[in-house]
Amino acid sequence: MGTSGKIKYFSVVVPFSSDGSQILLGRKKRGMGEGLWNGFGGKPEKGETMGRCAHRELQEESGIDATEYECAGILYMDDTAGPDYHIPVYRVTKYTGEIAETEEMEPQWFGASEDCLPYDKMYAEAKLWWPNMLANTPFVAKFLFEGERVLSHDVQSVGREVLGEHMDRIDEILLAGKA
Numbered sequence: 032m033g034t035s036g037k038i039k040y041f042s043v044v045v046p047f048s049s050d051g052s053q054i055l056l057g058r059k060k061r062g063m064g065e066g067l068w069n070g071f072g073g074k075p076e077k078g079e080t081m082g083r084c085a086h087r088e089l090q091e092e093s094g095i096d097a098t099e100y101e102c103a104g105i106l107y108m109d110d111t112a113g114p115d116y117h118i119p120v121y122r123v124t125k126y127t128g129e130i131a132e133t134e135e136m137e138p139q140w141f142g143a144s145e146d147c148l149p150y151d152k153m154y155a156e157a158k159l160w161w162p163n164m165l166a167n168t169p170f171v172a173k174f175l176f177e178g179e180r181v182l183s184h185d186v187q188s189v190g191r192e193v194l195g196e197h198m199d200r201i202d203e204i205l206l207a208g209k210a
C-alpha cells in the first residue's frame with residue numbers, strides 16, 4: 032500500500048459489440064482523466080456493490096443498460112504519495128438502449144484489437160492490461176505509481192474463481208461501509 036494508507040474504489044466498464052469485434056470507449060470530458068479514452072465508470076455509492084456501481088455508472092455515462100456483464104479483471108494501483116486505487120474492470124456483452132454522449136463522456140467504437148486502441152490517449156498503464164481484456168483472460172494487475180509514472184507492474188492471468196474471491200473481498204469492504 033502507498034504511504035497515504037487510503038484506498039479509493041472505482042469501476043471501469045467496457046461494452047463489447049455483439050460479435051465481439053468492437054469495444055465502446057468514452058473520452059472523458061471533465062474531471063479526473065479529462066481528455067483520455069477509457070471505459071465508463073466511477074465511484075460506488077454508499078451500500079452499493081461494485082457490480083451495481085458498474086451498471087449504474089455505465090447507464091449514467093453512456094445511456095445504455097447492461098443486461099449481461101461480468102468482472103474481467105482488477106487493477107490494484109499503489110501510489111508512492113497519493114491514495115491507492117482499486118478498480119475492477121467489467122466486460123459488457125449485452126445491453127439495451129441507445130448509446131448517447133453525456134456531460135461526462137463522448138462515446139466511440141474502436142476495433143477490439145491492440146493496434147486499434149488509442150494508447151497514446153489512454154492512462155499510462157492501459158497497454159499493460161488491455162491484452163488480457165481483449166483475449167477475455169481474467170486478470171489481477173498490480174501497479175506501483177509515482178504520480179502518473181508507472182514504476183513497476185505485475186499483470187497475472189488468473190482463474191475466474193480467484194477473480195471472484197478478490198471481488199467478494201471488495202464487496203465485503205463496500206457493504207461494511209469501510210471504503
Ligand SMILES: COc1nc(N)nc2c1ncn2[C@H]1C[C@H](O)[C@@H](COP(=O)(O)OP(=O)(O)OP(=O)(O)O)O1
Nearest residue numbers: 041042043062063064069070071072073074116154
Ligand atoms: C491510472 O489510473 C487509472 N487507470 C484507469 N484505467 N482508469 C482510471 C484510473 N484512475 C481512475 N480511473 C477511472 C476510474 C473511473 O472509471 C474514472 C473516474 O471516475 P470519476 O471521477 O468520473 O468518478 P465519478 O464517480 O463518476 O465521479 P463524479 O460523480 O464526480 O463524476 O476513471
